[in-house]
Each structure stands twice: as C-alpha cells, then as structure tokens.
Amino acid sequence: MKVNSSIAIANGPPVSMNTLQKIGAAMGTFGLLIVLISATSFDFPNPALWLTIALTAMAGGIVIYSKGLYDHKSAGIQNDGVWLKSSSNRGLIAWMSGIALTVFYILLYFYPQTLGLREGDNVGIISLFDPLSKLLSGNPASQWFIYGALYTLCIAFFGVKFFWKYRHNRYQKLRTISVVFFQTAFAFLIPEFMSRLNSESFALPYYDLKNIWPLNYYNFYGYRVDEFISAGSIGTALLIFGILSILVITPILTYFYGKRWYCSWVCGCGGLAETAGDPYRHLSDKSLFAWKVERWVIHLVLVFVVLMTSAVIYSFLHDDPSKYWLGPDAFLMGMVGILILVFGLVWFFRRDELKKDVKIAAPAALIVILGLVGIHYLFDQRLFLFDPYKLREWYGFLIGAVFSGVIGVGFYPLLGSRVWCRFGCPMAAILGMQQRFFSRFRITTNGGQCISCGNCSTYCEMGIDVKAYAQKGQNIVRSSCVGCGICSAVCPRGVLKLENKEDTGASRYDSNPITFGNGEVKLNP
Amino acid sequence: MKEERIIIIGNGVAGITTARHLRKRSNCRITVISSESKHFFSRTALMYIYMGHMKYEHTKPYSDDFWEKNRIELLQARVDEIQPNEKQLKLADGETLSYDKLVIATGSKTATYGWKGLELEGVQGLYSLHDLQQMEINTKGIQNAVVVGGGLIGVEMAEMLHSRGIHVKFLVREDRFWGSVLPKEEGELIGNHLISEGIELRYQTELDEIIGEGKVQTIKTKSGETINCDFVGICTGVKPNVDFLRNSALEIDKGILVDEYLQTNLPDIYAAGDCAQLRNARKGRKAIEAVWYVGKMMGEVLGATLAGSPTKYNPGHWFNSAKFFQIEYQTYGEVPANLSSGQASLYWQASQKEKALRVVYESESRKLIGIHAFGIRLSHPQCDSWLKTGIQMSELINELPKANFDPEFYENPFPEVQQTFSRQLKEPQL
Numbered sequence: 001m002k003v004n005s006s007i008a009i010a011n012g013p014p015v016s017m018n019t020l021q022k023i024g025a026a027m028g029t030f031g032l033l034i035v036l037i038s039a040t041s042f043d044f045p046n047p048a049l050w051l052t053i054a055l056t057a058m059a060g061g062i063v064i065y066s067k068g069l070y071d072h073k074s075a076g077i078q079n080d081g082v083w084l085k086s087s088s089n090r091g092l093i094a095w096m097s098g099i100a101l102t103v104f105y106i107l108l109y110f111y112p113q114t115l116g117l118r119e120g121d122n123v124g125i126i127s128l129f130d131p132l133s134k135l136l137s138g139n140p141a142s143q144w145f146i147y148g149a150l151y152t153l154c155i156a157f158f159g160v161k162f163f164w165k166y167r168h169n170r171y172q173k174l175r176t177i178s179v180v181f182f183q184t185a186f187a188f189l190i191p192e193f194m195s196r197l198n199s200e201s202f203a204l205p206y207y208d209l210k211n212i213w214p215l216n217y218y219n220f221y222g223y224r225v226d227e228f229i230s231a232g233s234i235g236t237a238l239l240i241f242g243i244l245s246i247l248v249i250t251p252i253l254t255y256f257y258g259k260r261w262y263c264s265w266v267c268g269c270g271g272l273a274e275t276a277g278d279p280y281r282h283l284s285d286k287s288l289f290a291w292k293v294e295r296w297v298i299h300l301v302l303v304f305v306v307l308m309t310s311a312v313i314y315s316f317l318h319d320d321p322s323k324y325w326l327g328p329d330a331f332l333m334g335m336v337g338i339l340i341l342v343f344g345l346v347w348f349f350r351r352d353e354l355k356k357d358v359k360i361a362a363p364a365a366l367i368v369i370l371g372l373v374g375i376h377y378l379f380d381q382r383l384f385l386f387d388p389y390k391l392r393e394w395y396g397f398l399i400g401a402v403f404s405g406v407i408g409v410g411f412y413p414l415l416g417s418r419v420w421c422r423f424g425c426p427m428a429a430i431l432g433m434q435q436r437f438f439s440r441f442r443i444t445t446n447g448g449q450c451i452s453c454g455n456c457s458t459y460c461e462m463g464i465d466v467k468a469y470a471q472k473g474q475n476i477v478r479s480s481c482v483g484c485g486i487c488s489a490v491c492p493r494g495v496l497k498l499e500n501k502e503d504t505g506a507s508r509y510d511s512n513p514i515t516f517g518n519g520e521v522k523l524n525p
Numbered sequence: 526m527k528e529e530r531i532i533i534i535g536n537g538v539a540g541i542t543t544a545r546h547l548r549k550r551s552n553c554r555i556t557v558i559s560s561e562s563k564h565f566f567s568r569t570a571l572m573y574i575y576m577g578h579m580k581y582e583h584t585k586p587y588s589d590d591f592w593e594k595n596r597i598e599l600l601q602a603r604v605d606e607i608q609p610n611e612k613q614l615k616l617a618d619g620e621t622l623s624y625d626k627l628v629i630a631t632g633s634k635t636a637t638y639g640w641k642g643l644e645l646e647g648v649q650g651l652y653s654l655h656d657l658q659q660m661e662i663n664t665k666g667i668q669n670a671v672v673v674g675g676g677l678i679g680v681e682m683a684e685m686l687h688s689r690g691i692h693v694k695f696l697v698r699e700d701r702f703w704g705s706v707l708p709k710e711e712g713e714l715i716g717n718h719l720i721s722e723g724i725e726l727r728y729q730t731e732l733d734e735i736i737g738e739g740k741v742q743t744i745k746t747k748s749g750e751t752i753n754c755d756f757v758g759i760c761t762g763v764k765p766n767v768d769f770l771r772n773s774a775l776e777i778d779k780g781i782l783v784d785e786y787l788q789t790n791l792p793d794i795y796a797a798g799d800c801a802q803l804r805n806a807r808k809g810r811k812a813i814e815a816v817w818y819v820g821k822m823m824g825e826v827l828g829a830t831l832a833g834s835p836t837k838y839n840p841g842h843w844f845n846s847a848k849f850f851q852i853e854y855q856t857y858g859e860v861p862a863n864l865s866s867g868q869a870s871l872y873w874q875a876s877q878k879e880k881a882l883r884v885v886y887e888s889e890s891r892k893l894i895g896i897h898a899f900g901i902r903l904s905h906p907q908c909d910s911w912l913k914t915g916i917q918m919s920e921l922i923n924e925l926p927k928a929n930f931d932p933e934f935y936e937n938p939f940p941e942v943q944q945t946f947s948r949q950l951k952e953p954q955l
C-alpha cells in the first residue's frame with residue numbers, strides 16, 4: 001500500500017519540486033551547461049568524453065526528473081497543477097524558455113557560425129559534436145547534425161517522460177514508441193549511415209524516408225533529383241518512393257487510419273510536439289477566431305508549396321530537358337491533372353459538406369493556379385510570374401525556417417506545441433483534407449455521457465473544441481485532429497473513442513442535438 | 526403583438542438547455558437570471574479548477590459570444606421572490622421583472638443535518654463557485670482534512686484535497702464506499718482504491734459535532750472519537766435550492782412538484798433540473814435525480830413545451846458515470862446496492878487490475894435490467910439498446926464485447942468476463 005506521506009507537497013498547489021525532480025533538473029542543466037560553455041569556443045580537452053557526459057546528463061536528467069514527477073503517483077491522468085505552474089501557464093519560466101528556444105532557432109537557421117560552423121575545422125558547439133558525427137557518418141558535424149542529435153535526444157527522452165505519464169494507456173505508449181523509433185532510426189541514424197555509403201562516384205542525398213513532400217519541401221529540388229538519379233537504381237527507387245509516399249501511400253493509410261498514422265505516430269515535428277511539447281499542449285488557442293486563421297493560413301501555405309515546387313521542378317526540367325525523362329510540359333500537365341482530379345473528387349462527392357467560404361475559396365484557388373499556367377503558355381510569361389528560385393528562397397525562409405522552427409518550436413511554452421502542425425504544415429493540410437472527407441477515422445461520442453467538463457477541449461493540442469461536439473452527442477470529424485488520443489484519455493466520463501469504422505460518408509458526423517435516450521423529444525415535430 | 530417573454534431563473538445546465546432549445550424553436554424574448562455567475566459553467570468541473578487541470582473559463586460549455594448570437598439575455602442577479610398573480614418576480618435589489626412564462630431551474634444546495642459547529646471557519650460543502658473560492662481560502666497551508674459523506678461529491682473533494690498533499694480522513698456511514706448505491710464488491714473495490722491512493726477511509730463512522738473556536742479544530746464522531754483537523758468538507762448530499770419559494774403559492778415537497786410536462790401547480794410556471802420533483806416518477810427512476818443529464822434532458826423537453834409543442838419528460842433508461850480517483854465508472858439501467866427478490870446478477874472482477882463489471886437481470890425471464898462497469902468504458906448506445914430490448918443473459922454474454930468502448934489497443938477484458946459470466950450463469954442461483 002502506498003503511503004501518502006511520500007508526497008512532500010503539502011501547502012498550496014502542487015507546484016514545488018521534490019528531491020528527485022531537483023536532482024533531475026540539476027543534471028539536465030549541467031548537461032546543457034557543458035554545451036553552452038562549448039559555445040564560448042572553450043576547447044574541451046577530450047570532446048568525445050565531454051559530449052558523452054553532456055548527453056548522458058541531459059538524458060539522465062530528464063529520466064530522473066520524470067521519475068520524481070510521476071513515479072510516486074498512481075497510474076492515471078497527471079494534470080494536477082498544470083494551470084498553476086509558471087512553466088506551463090505562460091508564467092515567467094515559460095517566457096524565459098520560449099525566448100531561449102527562439103534564440104537557439106535563430107542562431108541555428110541564420111547564424112550557424114555562432115554555433116561554431118567553419119569551413120575548415122569546426123569550433124564551439126559544433127566541434128563538441130564532431131566525435132559523434134564522425135562515429136556515425138564519418139564526417140564532421142554541422143549545425144544540422146547537432147540539431148538532429150538534440151532533436152532526437154529530446155524525442156527519445158521526453159518520450160520516456162511521456163511514457164511514464166501515460167503508463168496506464170496503451171494507445172499512448174505504442175504511439176510514443178513509434179515516434180521515438182521513427183525519429184531515431186529514420187530521421188537520425190539511417191541517413192547518417194546512408195552517407196557512410198557515399199563515395200566519389202556514388203552519393204545519395206540525405207534522405208529521411210518518412211519526411212514526405214510537402215513537409216519535406218526540398219525533396220524534389222533539382223540538386224536532390226540529380227543526386228537521386230546519379231545514384232543509380234537505389235537512388236531512382238528512393239526518388240520513386242518519395243513520389244509514391246505522397247501520391248499513393250499517404251492516401252491509402254489516411255483512408256484507413258486518418259491523419260494520425262503520420263502526425264502522431266511517425267512525423268518528427270509531431271514527435272517533438274507529443275514528447276517535449278506535451279507539457280504545453282493545453283496552451284493551444286481554442287477560439288473560433290483561431291480556427292478561422294488556421295483554415296486560411298494552412299491552406300495558403302499548401303498553395304504556396306505546390307506553386308513553389310511546381311515552379312522549381314518545371315524550371316530545372318525546362319533548363320536541361322535532355323537530362324530528364326520527364327518533359328516540363330508533361331510535368332506541368334500532370335500537376336494540373338492531379339489538382340483537377342482532387343478538386344473534382346471533393347466537389348463531386350463531398351460538395352454538400354463544404355463550408356460556404358470553402359465553396360468560394362477552393363474553386364478560386366484552382367482558377368488562379370490554372371490561370372497562372374494559362375498565362376504562362378498564352379502570353380509566354382514566366383510560370384507563376386515569379387522567379388522559381390526566389391519562390392524557393394522565400395519558402396525556405398518564411399515557412400521552412402521561421403514558421404516551422406522559430407515560431408513552431410520556439411513558441412511552444414507560449415502558444416502550445418502544435419502551432420506549426422495546425423497553422424503551417426502543408427502535409428497536415430493534405431492529410432487533413434482527406435481525413436475530413438475520405439477517411440474511416442472519427443472520434444466517436446458515447447451517447448449522452450458528456451458532462452461538458454471541458455477537459456477534452458483544454459488538452460487538445462490542435463485547439464479543437466472537442467467538447468462542443470461531445471456535448472451535442474456528435475462525432476468529431478475535423479481535418480486538424482492528429483489523433484493523439486489525449487482528449488479520450490483525459491475525459492473523466494469515457495465519452496470519446498478514436499475509431500476507424502467502415503462508414504465514411506456523412507453518417508460519420510451525424511449530429512443529434514437531443515441527449516441520447518431522451519425519448520419523447522423531437523427537434524422537428 | 527407584444528413579444529412573449531420567458532424568464533428562466535438559474536443558468537445551470539437545466540436552465541440553459543431550456544433556453545437553447547427554446548431558441549432553436551422560437552423567437553420569443555429569453556432572459557436567464559442567475560446569481561452565481563454571469564455565464565453558464567460546468568458544475569461537474571469544479572474539482573478540476575481546484576486541482577489545476579483547468580481554469581474557470583475552460584469550464585464554460587459555450588463561448589461568451591454565444592449568448593448574444595442566440596439572443597439569450599443574461600442577467601446576473603438574485604431573485605428574492607416570485608409573484609405569480611402579477612406574473613412578475615422581484616430581484617434582491619428591489620427591481621421587478623414581468624414574465625409571460627417562468628422557468629425555475631435553481632439547482633441544489635448542500636444538505637446538512639443540523640450538526641453543531643457548521644458555522645465554524647473551515648467547514649463547508651462543495652456546490653457553487655463561491656464554495657470553490659472558499660475552499661481555496663480554507664485549505665491554504667493546512668495539513669489535515671475530514672470529508673464527511675461517501676458519495677460522489679465526497680470522493681471528488683477527497684481527490685481535490687489529496688492533490689494538494691492534504692491528508693484526508695474520509696468518513697463513510699456505511700460499511701463500504703457509497704454503500705447506498707454500490708453493491709458490496711464494488712464498494713470495497715473503490716474503497717480499497719481510495720486507501721491505496723492514500724486516503725484514510727473510516728467506514729461506519731458518522732459525524733456528531735464540529736468543535737472549534739471561530740475555526741474548526743476537531744470533530745467528534747457518533748462513537749465518541751475525536752479527530753483533529755483544519756478543514757471539514759460536508760458532502761452528505763444535496764437538496765433542492767427552493768427555500769426562497771417556500772412561502773409562495775408553489776407546491777413544494779422536497780423540490781418543486783411538477784407533472785410530466787414539468788409544469789408546476791401554477792399556470793405558466795415550470796421547473797427543471799435539480800430543484801424539480803416529479804409527482805409521478807417513472808418505474809425505476811426517482812422523483813428527484815440531481816444529476817447533470819437529467820437537467821439537460823428536462824431542458825430539452827421544456828424548450829419544446831415552451832415553444833408550443835407540449836412534450837412529456839420521458840428520460841428512458843437511467844445512466845450515469847463518475848470517476849473515483851483513477852477508476853472510471855459507468856452505469857446503465859438498474860444496478861441496485863442490494864438485489865430485490867426476483868433479481869440476480871453476474872459479477873466479474875479482474876484479479877490484478879482495478880476493473881469490474883456487473884450485470885443484473887430478472888431471475889425468472891433472465892432479461893437484462895442493469896449493467897455497470899469499473900475501469901472499462903461501455904458504449905451507451907449499445908447498453909441502452911440491450912436494455913430496451915431486454916436482452917437475455919445468454920445472448921448478452923455472447924454480445925458483450927460489442928459494448929467495449931475502451932481506447933484502441935487496451936487490454937481486452939471481455940473474453941475473461943464472458944467466461945466468468947457463462948460459468949456463473951450455470952451455477953444454481955441462490
């Protein structure tokens with residue numbers, strides 16, 4: 001039997017740390033400090049040793065902290081004090097961590113030399129990581145290697161923390177194992193090993209296989225396509241895999257399982273949000289206004305990435321037609337064909353479910369794109385009017401760096417963990433559209449059991465007002481839902497269940513405005 | 526023609542559901558008067574505010590712009606008196622408002638039983654937002670608390686206090702937890718769970734008197750034991766909040782008496798939710814059922830009636846749910862604490878985990894009359910349809926897995942449940 005006195009947090013809200021948590025926090029900070037000291041270009045005598053110490057301290061610190069946090073509590077929902085703590089309630093600690101993360105991202109993307117990146121021998125933080133990089137790929141580290149290593153460390157060890165937190169919930173545990181696996185193997189180790197295979201005559205591009213275009217917006221840039229092709233049949237296979245990923249694999253899996261198969265089981269952005277970002281999930285904005293912004297912004301990013309990628313591919317196919325099997329015009333027609341097909345499918349089968357603004361915005365977007373293609377051919381203007389390489393640069397800067405990194409992760413402690421996934425990610429936009437219209441996935445509401453307590457909405461990282469559906473007895477079918485399952489977990493009344501059921505049409509989200517079981521009442525008597 | 530004006534007293538789930546459903550069907554003027562808060566919030570979520578899972582604003586079922594959009598006027602005020610002859614009511618500040626139709630949905634308040642010392646600082650119930658604020662003040666920095674009354678609010682209060690590291694002595698009158706509702710095994714299951722969480726459960730212990738000077742210091746139990754504490758939570762149930770109506774012409778027993786259309790004895794005055802008492806409750810259901818769903822269903826019915834389609838309150842089969850620390854509980858139909866004659870039951874409890882499932886049936890016909898589960902989520906539509914058709918036990922056992930509403934990948938307890946039930950069904954009934 002557990003004795004209550006082990007919980008040394010009498011007096012006031014449960015916000016103070018216990019001894020284990022303090023030890024864990026101290027260890028983690030120590031590890032981080034080593035990294036920071038190396039940033040001052042202090043040369044550690046034995047970088048391999050110090051790096052090992054730093055990484056072990058950080059990883060061990062997280063694990064010990066988690067043990068202190070959860071081990072003495074019985075398995076179950078662990079949200080005590082979430083809104084009372086400075087770190088998770090946009091207090092001073094949250095602002096400080098937000099600023100620190102943001103600064104890190106700015107340095108990473110725009111000033112890698114401050115981290116010690118050099119043409120010759122690296123210095124600073126980057127040199128600290130050289131031993132690990134050389135061990136894996138044989139090459140010296142770069143800022144991206146450090147980023148990848150720290151990112152993976154975060155997912156893996158905050159994954160341990162998350163696992164502990166949800167140890168009563170197998171859905172959460174399996175999902176966490178999955179994201180940790182995909183991050184460690186696919187995003188981090190395999191590409192490093194792949195580059196070990198590279199030689200003078202054979203070079204594969206750095207390829208995280210699970211990172212699918214358009215999230216991986218650079219996958220079909222000319223230099224990568226060239227690398228793929230020049231790497232013979234393996235390279236070509238990888239290139240084809242990249243195309244099939246978005247055109248075939250994604251639609252099939254999303255049809256059966258909803259977008260969650262990617263967003264909360266595989267994807268690295270999702271992986272970080274679900275693990276390191278978990279303490280901030282409740283900070284997502286639930287207002288109707290935020291939902292409106294979300295729908296516009298994410299789809300505009302999608303249009304942007306489609307235009308940008310098409311322009312880039314078109315231009316390199318155009319500039320060097322002899323090099324490629326596919327001609328620029330055939331490519332462009334293919335793109336246009338796919339767009340019309342997708343649009344046609346939605347319009348034909350699901351027109352009645354489109355909201356008013358979508359009925360205007362979607363055809364408008366299609367007409368603009370077709371119009372731009374038309375202008376290109378008829379008036380011999382540049383495709384999409386802009387220099388493709390400028391488009392590419394802007395996209396990389398605005399979306400790739402600022403949105404997904406600086407805002408997306410830097411603002412975790414202030415805006416919640418899924419800002420990028422919700423407002424920015426074009427992959428999420430594609431998956432979401434399919435989830436909304438052509439998928440078996442839904443969150444089923446259990447009859448009349450909802451007590452409108454609000455836990456589900458509060459802890460939905462995507463800012464979905466789950467309760468608004470549940471209290472009406474309506475299933476939740478929302479394009480943004482990443483299927484994290486937390487709403488279902490925190491619901492104290494067993495109301496929500498994530499399911500893949502056969503019916504995919506409108507019956508998926510029939511609403512019943514009368515409480516289940518309330519016999520005599522009819523809405524339209 | 527003058528616009529019809531409907532006034533609703535009380536912005537809880539009953540009052541607000543009435544307003545919403547009335548608005549769906551009618552353009553009349555709707556005013557909701559309530560003293561506790563301007564906006565509707567979920568009373569069931571009070572505990573989560575104290576525990577830091579949510580803030581007050583998260584517990585509002587509708588966003589603040591909902592009311593204007595739906596033309597539901599909100600007035601934060603206290604009604605002191607109703608004057609049915611004049612068709613008007615009097616607010617605490619002296620103002621009067623006239624109505625065409627009136628809905629009383631004033632909810633409940635904590636029931637106390639005349640103990641000495643109730644007025645002491647640190648002694649309180651938990652019903653309103655005010656109680657919650659009071660609890661925040663009363664529990665600041667304290668070490669020891671006593672919670673009196675082993676029901677749903679009691680266990681929530683125990684969990685709240687426990688989340689802040691306050692040691693809880695939990696006084697329960699029966700020989701098991703929630704003995705008036707739960708059968709023996711389930712009562713013990715939950716009791717043991719509370720103990721394992723660190724709650725000091727005292728069965729068969731009743732409060733006699735609260736002692737202190739200005740502030741509570743000790744309590745005395747009926748057996749004469751004294752317990753030192755800094756806080757006493759009174760969770761011995763709720764009663765309809767109707768005292769301010771007692772000297773009106775309304776017929777009131779425990780609650781405001783209403784017929785099946787939720788109409789009181791006075792014309793154009795209706796009552797719904799916790800404060801309403803049915804003159805003729807349906808079989809298997811009580812005259813006052815102070816739960817969220819009943820308020821919601823009554824509101825739906827009343828909304829229709831007020832809009833001109835008279836509708837009877839016919840709530841179908843009973844259902845309810847709760848959570849006892851980490852164990853979820855759902856119930857459908859009738860599962861009594863003690864079986865009456867002609868009833869029998871099958872019971873399964875996991876050996877290692879805190880999971881249990883019970884079905885109750887008519888011994889003669891073997892038809893299902895109730896099912897409840899602990900640590901397993903059951904599908905409401907599925908259980909309800911079984912209750913409606915009165916499914917036979919043998920068939921039910923086969924079909925049972927259909928009611929599984931646990932999250933994906935959860936360990937499936939149903940094969941074991943089915944085996945146990947089949948075996949028990951074959952054994953001679955006692």
Ligand SMILES: Cc1cc2nc3c(=O)[nH]c(=O)nc-3n(C[C@H](O)[C@H](O)[C@H](O)COP(=O)(O)OP(=O)(O)OC[C@H]3O[C@@H](n4cnc5c(N)ncnc54)[C@H](O)[C@@H]3O)c2cc1C
Pocket residue numbers: 451534535536537538539540558559560561562568569570571572602603604605630631632633651652653677678681766769797798799800814815816817818820845846847
């Ligand atoms: C802590 C707690 C937990 C609960 N958990 C559950 C649960 O898990 N499941 C469940 O089914 N039920 C639960 N309940 C019961 C449920 O909350 C109630 O049954 C339900 O809220 C009653 O709704 P109502 O609309 O009838 O009344 P209320 O919600 O009480 O609303 C009545 C309102 O009227 C106002 N009022 C009263 N008199 C006046 C007046 N004279 N003038 C102006 N305004 C007035 C009150 O201030 C109050 O705001 C819980 C209750 C509590 C206290």
Ligand code: SF4
Pocket residue numbers: 443456459460461462463464466476480481482483484485486487488
């Ligand atoms: S609705 Fe539920 S499953 Fe979907 S993202 Fe929100 S919390 Fe996760």
Ligand code: SF4
Pocket residue numbers: 449450451452453454455456457466467470471490491492493494495496
């Ligand atoms: S958490 Fe569950 S009970 Fe609470 S509002 Fe959401 S669905 Fe309803």
